[in-house]
Amino acid sequence: MSGHEGGKKKPLKQSKKQAKEMDKEDKAFKQKQKEDYKKFEELKAKAVGKGPLATGVIKKSGKK
Template sequence: MSGCKGGKKKPLKQPKKQAKEMDKEDKVFKQKQKEEQKKLEELKAKAVGKGPLATVGIKKPGKK
């Protein structure tokens, strides 16, 4: 009684997703996202060059 009862079953093939057409609003939205991403990248590059903002750590009481 040998057979292929155990093991994983092959998943059914899914139909390919059709490329939906973009409206003008979608195009504007995508363009806006790209611009925001570029701004964030520029800000990150500037921030890396400056170093840490807060250099003051935990204040320990000193002896007088």
Template sequence: MTGREGGKKKPLKAPKKEGKELDEEDMKFKQQQKEQQKKMDEMKAKAAGKGPLATGGIKKSGKK
């Protein structure tokens, strides 16, 4: 018996997917996503200087 006989067999590699062609709709969609990401980054940078937003809630003291 060799060491490779028992246990799981190694799965075969899947063939590589070919790059699909992008039409105008896909290009517009990708451009729109990039613009939204830029806006989000700008808003995050703007909000970073302000105080914490989601740190509220019930604070428990150490005493019981």
């Protein structure tokens, strides 16, 4: 009888992943994302000052 072999075995520790070097395409993609995010934030800031978009509410009459 060997009592030490039962149960789950612990997985081996995996080495830390090295920082992936970014090539030109990755850098360009990251830069484009940053620019798009800045544009989005500017548009969002402009939209906040304008108020609600749909102000044309149809009022119902009191008659049924």
